[in-house]
Amino acid sequence: MSDYVVKADLLGKTFPGAKRGDDLVVFENVNFRLREGEFVTCIGHSGCGKSTILNILAGLDKPSSGCVFVGGKLVDGPGLDRAVVFQNHSLLPWLSAEKNVSFAVRAKWPEWRDERVRAHANKYLELATLTTGLDRKPHQLSGGMRQRVGIARAFALETEVLLMDEPFGALDALTRGSIQDELIKTWSETKKTVFMITHDVDEAILLSDRIFLMTNGPQARIAEAVVVDIPRPRERGQIIHYPGYYDLRNHIIEFLVQRSQELSGSVRPVPLSEYRTVENNLVYPPDVNPIRDAAAPSPSRLKSA
Ligand SMILES: Nc1ncnc2c1ncn2[C@@H]1O[C@H](COP(=O)(O)OP(=O)(O)OP(=O)(O)O)[C@@H](O)[C@H]1O
Numbered sequence: 001m002s003d004y005v006v007k008a009d010l011l012g013k014t015f016p017g018a019k020r021g022d023d024l025v026v027f028e029n030v031n032f033r034l035r036e037g038e039f040v041t042c043i044g045h046s047g048c049g050k051s052t053i054l055n056i057l058a059g060l061d062k063p064s065s066g067c068v069f070v071g072g073k074l075v076d077g078p079g080l081d082r083a084v085v086f087q088n089h090s091l092l093p094w095l096s097a098e099k100n101v102s103f104a105v106r107a108k109w110p111e112w113r114d115e116r117v118r119a120h121a122n123k124y125l126e127l128a129t130l131t132t133g134l135d136r137k138p139h140q141l142s143g144g145m146r147q148r149v150g151i152a153r154a155f156a157l158e159t160e161v162l163l164m165d166e167p168f169g170a171l172d173a174l175t176r177g178s179i180q181d182e183l184i185k186t187w188s189e190t191k192k193t194v195f196m197i198t199h200d201v202d203e204a205i206l207l208s209d210r211i212f213l214m215t216n217g218p219q220a221r222i223a224e225a226v227v228v229d230i231p232r233p234r235e236r237g238q239i240i241h242y243p244g245y246y247d248l249r250n251h252i253i254e255f256l257v258q259r260s261q262e263l264s265g266s267v268r269p270v271p272l273s274e275y276r277t278v279e280n281n282l283v284y285p286p287d288v289n290p291i292r293d294a295a296a297p298s299p300s301r302l303k304s305a
Pocket residue numbers: 015024026044045046047048049050051052053087217
């Protein structure tokens with residue numbers, strides 16, 4: 001089997017407008033690969049299409065062009081090989097916190113006895129630091145608690161691929177920090193392949209092997225894959241002292257403040273026919289390593305990559 005667990009080729013998404021010519025091309029020519037066990041985050045301005053990409057990987061949305069392979073299989077719907085943490089928790093409103101998790105566990109392992117299902121669900125609820133309020137329904141939980149139930153549910157499925165859409169966005173700084181620590185621990189033990197969306201640059205650096213930077217929409221694309229080769233294990237309190245940490249951080253912030261706009265729509269869309277004939281022509285986001293590279297990549301270098 002190839003090293004690539006997730007492969008997205010030529011993804012494009014267009015939402016039809018009210019009349020001809022009003023169509024919204026959210027993104028096009030999005031190509032990337034995620035290696036087995038890789039932790040990749042995606043950063044970009046609001047509305048550039050991050051959630052849409054994640055939903056396509058999850059099989060919950062269809063691309064207008066292109067396709068996604070997970071574990072070598074074409075994605076044409078949701079599957080038990082992928083777990084998702086949604087931007088807005090998406091819990092079942094009629095089930096308690098615990099039952100939201102155990103319901104998913106039972107769906108994955110229908111042969112398990114009740115006790116085993118409950119123990120498994122509770123293990124992951126505990127991991128997400130949820131030990132009280134387990135019998136409460138989602139509307140009786142705080143926003144942060146609901147989000148943590150969603151995280152516990154996704155982890156409990158023990159899938160090879162984990163897709164997370166701003167999973168910590170609604171959490172207070174303390175809880176966020178402790179769940180980040182748990183996530184690092186669980187990820188390093190299980191080596192899941194993770195695709196996660198975040199708006200938090202420090203969180204992205206702490207967690208990622210690579211950080212995809214998206215240009216502003218419409219017609220957004222992944223312009224760069226920033227390589228984070230800060231050695232693991234990483235600790236929240238220590239990582240800022242790593243030489244080059246601030247170079248890396250500044251590179252990403254500079255992208256968000258300036259280049260995400262400058263590069264927006266700057267690349268000629270390559271016609272599908274050209275891609276299909278020579279697969280090697282697929283334009284992947286160039287890997288850049290601001291820590292190792294003496295000079296930050298110039299826009300001209302990016303264009304030719
Ligand atoms: N069902 C839909 N119909 C029409 N347009 C849509 C639909 N869903 C999303 N969009 C548009 O597609 C674009 C991308 O949306 P998406 O939710 O993927 O953005 P995002 O990068 O996740 O933003 P945020 O950071 O705010 O979550 C937005 O302009 C949005 O308005």
